[in-house]
Amino acid sequence: MKRNINIWPLLFTASIFAAGAIATNYCPGAAAQSEGAATGSTDDLRPLSALPEDVAEGKRLAAASCAGCHGLNGINNNSGVPYLAGQRAPYLYLEMKAYKAGIRGESAMNNAVKFLSDDALVKVAAYFASLDPPTPAAISGSSNFDPLQAGKTVATAACAGCHGNTGISQIPGIPSLVGLDPKYLVTAMKAYKNGQRRNDTMKAMMAPIGDGAINNIASFYASQKPARAATPSTGDQAAGKTSSASCAGCHGEQGVSASPGTPSLAGQDAQYLEAALQTYKTGTRADETMKGMVAALDDSAMKNLAAFYAAEEPKALNVRKPLTTEEWAQRCDRCHGLNGNSTDPRRPMLASQRVDYLEKVLRDYRTGARKSPEMAAMADVLTEQDIEGLASHYARQKARSIVFVPQPSK
Secondary structure (H helix, E strand, O other), X not given: XXXXXXXXXXXXOOOOXXXXXXXEEOOOOOOEOOOOEOOOXXXXXXXXXXXXXXXXXXXXXXXXXXHHHHOOOOOOOOOOOOOOOOOOHHHHHHHHHHHHHOXXXXXXXXXXXXXXXXXXXHHHHHHHHHOOOOOOOOOOOOOOOOHHHHHHHHHHHHOHHXXXXXXXXXXXXXXXXXXXXXXXXXXXXXXXXXXXXXXHHHHHHHOOOOHHHHHHHHHHHHOOOOOOOOOOOOOOHHHHHHHXXXXXXXXXXXXXXXXXXXXXXOOOOHHHHHHHHHHHHHOOOOOHHHHHHHOOOOHHHHHHHHHHHXXXXXXXXXXXXXXXXXXXXXXXXXXXXXXXXXOOOOOOOOOOOOHHHHHHHHHHHHHOOOOOHHHHHHHOOOOHHXXXXXXXXHHHOOOOOOOOOOOOOO
């Protein structure tokens, strides 16, 4: 028996129902949700039913306009080009409308849909929605990336021998890493890596560590409970407190900084602090502001200042805990459905989508190359590791078609 694909209006107030293997919603006058802009269409909101012959016509149109990039079966081998098989028909329709209206910028898609009527777009969308979705990608490795655990793993191997397992120094002259904002730690580690900060040991240690791992290390130490360095301190703390008045503007009254880019000094190893002040004074560590601040300090004043800050109590940081892939996916699923199988026809199905395409889209939202207030807010704080983790997560999920069932009228 032939089955129809019923395509119903998204904003239609009556019961939404359909019969058939695949059924979904369609609203000719709706906005292109993913781009946050209206297509300008004034079509009436009305229920439409895509008959088998409509789907067949959609296949003919897709063969002429879409198959070269997306594959006639909606599954392709072209890098950065999305799978369309089993995708939600209204989403496909709205995206094609956005391309046709120029809302999505200039691309090959503009030319592909330029001369297609709305009726043709409906049929193409219905055709791709009628296809069996792609199978999940076979990707090895863990599907749940945890930045803190990854940071701990690298820190234990590369940093703990000198800085302590939790970043609390027990070796005079070696700085504690707890109580320091991740932004400052990342900047410091990169400065050692590129030679801006001169320390051959640190440069060699940082050489094989990539930017993602640096971020993870910083997040790990920022998440640890801070405590004073377990190292001895000499010098006159009272005299150091008097001298600290000129430092408080940047480093805080008790050495707890309110600026992410400025290090907290409270609880830091005294010998390290003293040595750092010396390097600023000689210019070995380049910073014009710090060089000017320490120019008048003699060796005794530096020792006293270091003793004062070493005795202060460091404070826990108020920074955002980095989310695991699973935690990010839970947020994404709120709109895109459980495991990326959207039940809102305006939202794209993410399950079984191409990894490289998902990565590209998330980067485009993060940079603003692709417009959406909702997605920009989500993607703005994503790291490269978050993006790669999410893309891998959704590519592994089993894609499922939407089926709407009749809802009895009251």
